[in-house]
Amino acid sequence: MDHSHGRDSDRHAGHGHDVSVDADRRWLTITLGLILAYLVGEVAVGLLAHSLALLSDAAHMLTDAAAIILALAALRVAARPAGGAYTFGLRRVEILSAQVNGLTLLLLAGWLTFEAIGRLVTPGDVAGGPVLGVALVGVAVNLAATWAMSRANRASLNIDGAFQHILNDLYAFVATIVAGVVVLVTGWGRADTIASLVVVALMLKAGAGLLHASGRIFLEAAPDGLDPDDIGAAMACRPGVSEVHDLHIWQITSGEPALSAHVLVHPEADCHAVRVGVHAWLRDNHHIDHTTLQVDHLSAEAHRTPAQSDPHCAAPHGTTHYAATDPC
Incomplete structure (x- = not known):
């Protein structure tokens, strides 16, 4: 991880x-x-x-x-x-x-x-x-x-x-x-x-x-022009990513957007490489440089559908984005 x-x-x-x-x-x-x-x-x-x-x-x-x-x-x-x-x-x-x-x-x-x-x-x-x-x-x-x-x-x-x-x-x-x-x-x-x-x-x-x-x-609202659902769906489509949840986008102060998320990657993917790629994509495409990404492997037996519960977070909140279901 x-x-x-x-x-x-x-x-x-x-x-x-x-x-x-x-x-x-x-x-x-x-x-x-x-x-x-x-x-x-x-x-x-x-x-x-x-x-x-x-x-x-x-x-x-x-x-x-x-x-x-x-x-x-x-x-x-x-x-x-x-x-x-x-x-x-x-x-x-x-x-x-x-x-x-x-x-x-x-x-x-x-x-x-x-x-x-x-x-x-x-x-x-x-x-x-x-x-x-x-x-x-x-x-x-x-x-x-x-x-x-x-x-x-x-x-x-x-x-x-x-x-x-x-x-x-x-x-x-x-x-x-x-x-x-x-x-x-x-x-x-x-x-x-x-x-x-x-x-x-x-x-x-x-x-x-x-x-x-x-x-x-x-109130920690997402900055104007940054739609969390759109960004979460696009993050789930990044190479190696299986799922994105607990996604938060807010502003520290004006002009300083920040993002945190829990990212699950395919069992065979390189966690570090995925994190670097997602961070670079967020910086280059959405001008979000302050990112905190928790990146974990999705175990082979843990594949699930959107209707199933999330074993990684005790109290998840926000929309969960799946690579298998979100249009890429």
């Missing part, structure tokens, strides 16, 4: 990952500086102009700054090596960060909705000129911030969470510009409130998406 763990290529991946993390930190820090520099002025003008749209933008930008700080902290913590009880290290801290970012978007959307309903019932006087001017500057700042964030690795759910905050803020400023023009031309103050509700809808969409994606990782 062979209980080997296929992880060869990871020994050569550390340096490139460190370079990527350093670059991500640099772009996140640049974005944070842009946002903080603009935030103070926007709050002051929003209070003077009595603009809910500007104040909602400022509140959102405050969460942007918090999201980036959280993402930076998560990058640092996740870089710590595995050890002790944390055998995978602390890389899932990045997913916690993404989940917090998604939750803050939803909570902020709820607060802004409450404020907007009050403003729709009793609209205040909104100074369209300052609103428009600050929003135009805000678009420029957020375009620069969005460009900087786009240079970071958005395959990371942690960084994408911070990026969604920045992108939604850009949408908010565009809506605020429209509201400022309407207020200047028509004097209709409720346009400012309606602009904030447009931003709320975008926040809800982005926040729900982040919670859904991070929740799938915490």
Whole structure:
């Protein structure tokens, strides 16, 4: 039997990952500086102009700054090596960060909705000129911030969470510009409130998406695009393989799929050669490099049909794939 763990290529991946993390930190820090520099002025003008749209933008930008700080902290913590009880290290801290970012978007959307309903019932006087001017500057700042964030690795759910905050803020400023023009031309103050509700809808969409994606990782769901049944059936068709069961596919963190399985091979097959072949096939065809394969010989008297019990696992779970029955 062979209980080997296929992880060869990871020994050569550390340096490139460190370079990527350093670059991500640099772009996140640049974005944070842009946002903080603009935030103070926007709050002051929003209070003077009595603009809910500007104040909602400022509140959102405050969460942007918090999201980036959280993402930076998560990058640092996740870089710590595995050890002790944390055998995978602390890389899932990045997913916690993404989940917090998604939750803050939803909570902020709820607060802004409450404020907007009050403003729709009793609209205040909104100074369209300052609103428009600050929003135009805000678009420029957020375009620069969005460009900087786009240079970071958005395959990371942690960084994408911070990026969604920045992108939604850009949408908010565009809506605020429209509201400022309407207020200047028509004097209709409720346009400012309606602009904030447009931003709320975008926040809800982005926040729900982040919670859904991070929740799938915490619940050990297979990554999008990797169907366990299809992969299990194809593994059972590999040379020498008789059966595949107890197959699990999950993500350690975003962009790091992992797989474990119990593989039974024909009595005359070479367990080690089969494991190496299956690992290479998973890496080359599905980009799964972190694989743990328990490979055992199927004894000559143990041939069975899918309806028979499995003597190898006391409590098997998941679909069992047989070379004799699955289409190859």
